[in-house]
Amino acid sequence: MGASGNPGMRDDTGRGGKAEAILDAARREFLASGFGAVSMDAIAREAGVSKATVYAHFTGKEDLFGAVVADLSERYFRGFSASELDPADVGASLTTLARRFLALVLSPEAVALNRILIGEVSRFPALGEVFWAAGPERTRVQVEQFLRRAMASGSLMVTDPRAAAEQFVSLVRGDMHLRQLLKLEQAPGRAAIAGAAESAVATFLRAFAAGG
Amino acid sequence: MGASGNPGMRDDTGRGGKAEAILDAARREFLASGFGAVSMDAIAREAGVSKATVYAHFTGKEDLFGAVVADLSERYFRGFSASELDPADVGASLTTLARRFLALVLSPEAVALNRILIGEVSRFPALGEVFWAAGPERTRVQVEQFLRRAMASGSLMVTDPRAAAEQFVSLVRGDMHLRQLLKLEQAPGRAAIAGAAESAVATFLRAFAAGG
């Protein structure tokens, strides 16, 4: 209840409203409670439709879950890019990149998605791959491309850009990601993210800055 | 079935056999399938006792799960130590430490435990803290203590040992941990672990070695 719909109103105008409402409701419920703790009843209620209608659009709970995960994986990480950053000003660019990465990967929605994926990967082996390709793999490629440009511009000394990109990402992530996954603290604010980014970039540059 | 008991035999000699058999069975089942997918019937069957007997020893499924997790968290990480490593030979010592850390944290049992904890942390908020204290926090402290000794011996230049320990652990973990959590590949062998350890230590030393 809350952000979603008004069950009192007729139903949504426009096209395909019901199917979309079901997907929205399923997304909210799954992200909030995981797979096992959510019932089809709850999803139907939250979407303002009957349970039979849910089954008219999706073959079952697992199908619905898969649709939600594939959709979210694509959505969250689509916008992550480093293509406009200046390779000459490595420090500032890497810091920006690190901040972007942390804001994305530590966002409550991304953490919740990651959490239920890890918890249910035994039941849905394929979803792990979908998430990896859309998320971590994509972000690593973006970082790696930036590192290559920085090498070309002479501001970085890296022998293996792919490995260095992985190390950069790992350094930036630190233990904040795991702490979020385990719900050990609230989502970090701008200041905490900025501090973590700066510290990680400083270490990375001590290791890889040209002429250091 | 297999490692545990022979249902055909009388019952175990010695003391407390049933309770232990139940805990063993619960551990195997939970690690293999998570919390939601395991039934008390399955645990009772696996332990070779009736369901009523399970409830005679544990108040319920959640209680049993909590007992398993607390036990495992303590068990796995107890042996992790860096106290006997030589701070003068930083490179070799850090490499050994990194290998130990990876062998522990990437072991199938530790990954399975981590996975179900992350998946069920909404239902069992306290268990995340238990695991963190016994696992990551403990390992970080061990690393930090070694770094302090290395600083004292003049082989490392570190301003914030705690932060550096976190960065070392993150660097070593890389993306292998997350890949294991998502079941994207088989558990890495000795060679893969050694390679990852070496690469992480090399980068760490480029950033923090004294007189680099």
Next chain:
DNA sequence: GTCTATACAGTGATAGAC
């Protein structure tokens, strides 16, 4: 397509005999 009502299976938990 959508609803109400229901079938059917599986779950955690317990009662009562021994």
Next chain:
DNA sequence: GTCTATCACTGTATAGAC
């Protein structure tokens, strides 16, 4: 303490009316 048999409940999924 341990077992067999059973309860009450919840969940997924579907039948039939509109």
